[in-house]
Structures are given as structure tokens and as C-alpha cells.
Amino acid sequence: MPRTPSGRRPSGKAAEVISILERRIYSGDYLVAPLPAGRTLAAELGVSYVTARKALQAMLERGLLERSPTGRLMLAGKGGSARIAQIAFLAPAFPSLDVMRWRLAIDRIISAASCAVKSHFFDHWDDPVVLDVIERGDGAFLYPSSGQLTRTLERRIREHANRVVVVDQDWSEYGLPSLCLSPPRFVQALLDHCAALGHRRIACLNTHPHDHAIDARITQYRLWAAAHGMEEELIDEPVRPGEDPAPRAREVMARVLRDGLLGASALFTTTGANAVGAMRALHAAGITPGRDLAVCTLNDDGLGDMLIPSLTAQAAVDPTPYLAIALDWILHPERPWQGPLLVQPERCVVAARESTAAR
Numbered sequence: 001m002p003r004t005p006s007g008r009r010p011s012g013k014a015a016e017v018i019s020i021l022e023r024r025i026y027s028g029d030y031l032v033a034p035l036p037a038g039r040t041l042a043a044e045l046g047v048s049y050v051t052a053r054k055a056l057q058a059m060l061e062r063g064l065l066e067r068s069p070t071g072r073l074m075l076a077g078k079g080g081s082a083r084i085a086q087i088a089f090l091a092p093a094f095p096s097l098d099v100m101r102w103r104l105a106i107d108r109i110i111s112a113a114s115c116a117v118k119s120h121f122f123d124h125w126d127d128p129v130v131l132d133v134i135e136r137g138d139g140a141f142l143y144p145s146s147g148q149l150t151r152t153l154e155r156r157i158r159e160h161a162n163r164v165v166v167v168d169q170d171w172s173e174y175g176l177p178s179l180c181l182s183p184p185r186f187v188q189a190l191l192d193h194c195a196a197l198g199h200r201r202i203a204c205l206n207t208h209p210h211d212h213a214i215d216a217r218i219t220q221y222r223l224w225a226a227a228h229g230m231e232e233e234l235i236d237e238p239v240r241p242g243e244d245p246a247p248r249a250r251e252v253m254a255r256v257l258r259d260g261l262l263g264a265s266a267l268f269t270t271t272g273a274n275a276v277g278a279m280r281a282l283h284a285a286g287i288t289p290g291r292d293l294a295v296c297t298l299n300d301d302g303l304g305d306m307l308i309p310s311l312t313a314q315a316a317v318d319p320t321p322y323l324a325i326a327l328d329w330i331l332h333p334e335r336p337w338q339g340p341l342l343v344q345p346e347r348c349v350v351a352a353r354e355s356t357a358a359r
Contacts, residue, residue: 010058013047017055020045025064025075028118031086031137035065035074085115085331086137090130092145093121094242096273097301099143102167105319106141109327123242125150139163139330141323144171146209146241163333165326167319169213172341177326179343181317182299184216186348187268190296190314191224193350194266199294203233203264205278207248208271209241217270217298233264249277257285266294266356272301275311279355290357300351309354317345 010018021041024030036044042052056073059065064084066076075086089106091099103119110117120133122145134140134157142164157164158175166178194202204221208214218234225232235256239248249269256262269275275297279289289295290309300313322343329337 010054013051014054025084026116028086028116031088031118087115087117088133088137088140089117089119090133090140091143093123105323108320109324125153134164142166144169146211163330170342177337177341179322183344184220186314187217187220188224189348189350194294199266201264202266204268205235205274206270207237207245207274209238214270246273246277249274250281253278253281269297272297272299289355294356296356312353312356313351315349315351
């Protein structure tokens with residue numbers, strides 16, 4: 001939490017109100033929701049109107065708040081002496097483990113800066129919260145959902161002055177800096193690993209909803225298969241956005257095995273959730289990943305070492321150095337973005353584990 005500004009603080013109930021408001025400001029709670037007026041605040045916190053006014057006046061004098069042209073109190077603007085920058089983390093309403101890992105990494109870099117971060121979740125691209133968040137505050141980290149970006153939202157993102165950084169996917173085509181730590185081209189490193197173990201036919205399983213990242217991973221699989229003269233075996237049955245792809249992966253793989261439709265000796269899955277569901281179906285069918293069928297994925301959501309057998313995937317990349325650069329850009333709007341909009345690791349390190357033991 002940022003350091004509390006110095007200055008004389010009221011005592012008693014007014015001090016309690018100040019502490020509550022500071023905690024909310026430092027947590028980014030007023031990025032979208034407006035700061036309550038004195039009477040509303042008094043009723044909400046169970047104090048007198050005089051106490052609420054005293055607390056608000058003290059925060060105004062210390063530079064955390066300022067008056068708008070209409071006279072209403074609001075968070076201090078960019079010239080505020082004790083201003084706390086308001087940063088949003090915008091993600092789908094059905095967060096995955098990967099979403100949580102990005103948020104925790106953002107928390108680590110935020111703790112060293114004078115700013116607050118608040119998570120906001122949306123159900124679809126037309127959800128009003130998306131525009132509310134990107135058009136307020138000082139900037140946002142956006143974890144995209146599945147589905148096509150609407151033209152209206154694309155235009156508003158391009159035109160809006162506040163700074164948006166996309167994480168996990170490549171949205172550089174929209175003019176947005178993008179931090180992609182598992183680039184689609186890394187799929188080929190996983191497939192090369194399987195081929196080096198002697199696998200001459202590798203299937204690809206996807207039950208995740210289609211988006212930029214999933215489409216690109218499937219494309220990389222197909223390009224690799226064509227370049228190596230290998231027959232494609234794509235199993236693509238995506239769930240609807242918001243549904244869990246792991247149970248579908250288990251169901252689909254169970255059916256493929258039951259019907260004798262799997263001709264490959266190795267399986268690449270587009271996501272870690274797909275791999276978890278597929279390996280459960282393999283276990284139920286008496287097939288041991290790593291011994292009877294190799295299984296690998298691109299991003300294991302940090303669970304690769306925890307599974308039995310452990311799952312081969314791209315070795316985890318620490319996101320904090322990338323996020324620190326992005327946050328510095330957000331907090332200094334006068335500075336242009338340096339370098340390419342797409343920021344990604346140079347090479348893929350394969351964490352070879354039990355699920356792809358040598359044949």
C-alpha cells in the first residue's frame with residue numbers, strides 16, 4: 001500500500017472515516033464508482049454528517065481529494081499533491097488460473113509504486129464495464145476474453161487517451177502494447193520436442209473457445225504438421241465462452257478413445273485445461289501419459305509440476321519485468337512506447353516432464 005500522506009489528522013470517528021476512505025482509494029475502489037457525497041457517506045458508515053464532512057475536508061486539504069467545477073469532491077487529478085494513480089485490471093468474468101497469476105504479478109509491481117489496482121470483470125465485449133474502466137483512471141491491464149472485439153470498442157480503445165496494455169495475447173494490430181509470454185510460435189518448440197522423441201504423428205486437441213490466441217496456436221500446429229509432412233489430426237470442439245474447457249476435453253477424449261479414432265502417439269493441447277481433461281480421460285481408459293501416449297501443452301497455468309504425471313509445457317516466464325515496463329509507461333503518459341508493441345520472450349524453453357517420457 002502506498003505511504004499515507006503526512007499532515008494533521010482528525011481524531012475519533014473522523015479518523016476512522018479517513019482510514020476507510022484511504023483504504024478504498026488505495027484499492028482502486030473509486031475508479032468507476034463515484035466518491036460518495038457527505039450525507040451518503042455518513043449514512044453508509046453510520047456517522048454524523050458533521051463527522052463525514054470533517055473527514056472529507058481533511059483529505060481535501062492533504063491533496064487526496066479535489067473539488068470539481070460543480071463543487072463536488074472527487075479523487076485528486078494529475079496535479080494532486082498526494083494523488084494515487086488508479087490502475088485497472090480488466091478480465092473475463094470467469095477467471096482462469098492464468099488470469100489470477102497475472103493479477104498477482106501486477107500486485108507485486110504495484111506494491112513498489114504510488115498507485116492502486118482494482119480488478120473489474122466483464123461478461124462480454126459489449127459489457128458497459130469495459131468502456132467505463134478503459135475511459136477512467138490512469139490506465140488498464142486488459143486480459144482479453146474469447147469472442148470478436150466489437151468495432152465500437154475497438155474504435156474507443158484506439159481513440160482513448162488513457163493507456164491500455166494487453167496481457168497474454170497479441171493485440172498489437174489494434175495499436176495496443178501487448179505482453180505475450182506464450183507466443184503461438186512456441187507451439188512449434190513443443191512439437192519439435194515430441195518429434196525428437198520419435199513421434200511421427202501428433203494430434204492437437206482444443207476445447208477452449210476460439211480467440212486470437214487459440215486460433216494462432218492451431219494455425220502453428222497445422223503449419224508445423226505440413227512442414228514436416230505429418231498428417232494432421234485436429235480435434236477441435238470448443239465450449240461456449242464462459243464454460244470450463246477441462247470437462248469437455250475429458251468428454252471428447254473419452255469418446256475419441258472409445259471409438260478408436262486416435263491414430264497419433266503424441267497429443268498437443270492448446271491450453272493446460274485441455275491437457276488436464278485429456279489426461280483424466282486417458283487414465284480412465286487405462287492409458288498412461290508419457291508411457292503409452294505423450295502429452296504436452298503450451299501454457300500449463302503453473303500446474304505442470306503438480307499433476308500426476310507431471311505435464312510437459314513451456315517453462316514458466318516471470319511476467320514482472322515485462323509488467324514493470326508497461327506500468328512505467330502507463331504512469332508517464334508523456335513518454336512514447338519504446339520498441340515493438342508486441343513484447344514476448346525470444347525463445348521457448350521446454351520443461352520436459354513425465355508426460356513426454358522418451359519412447
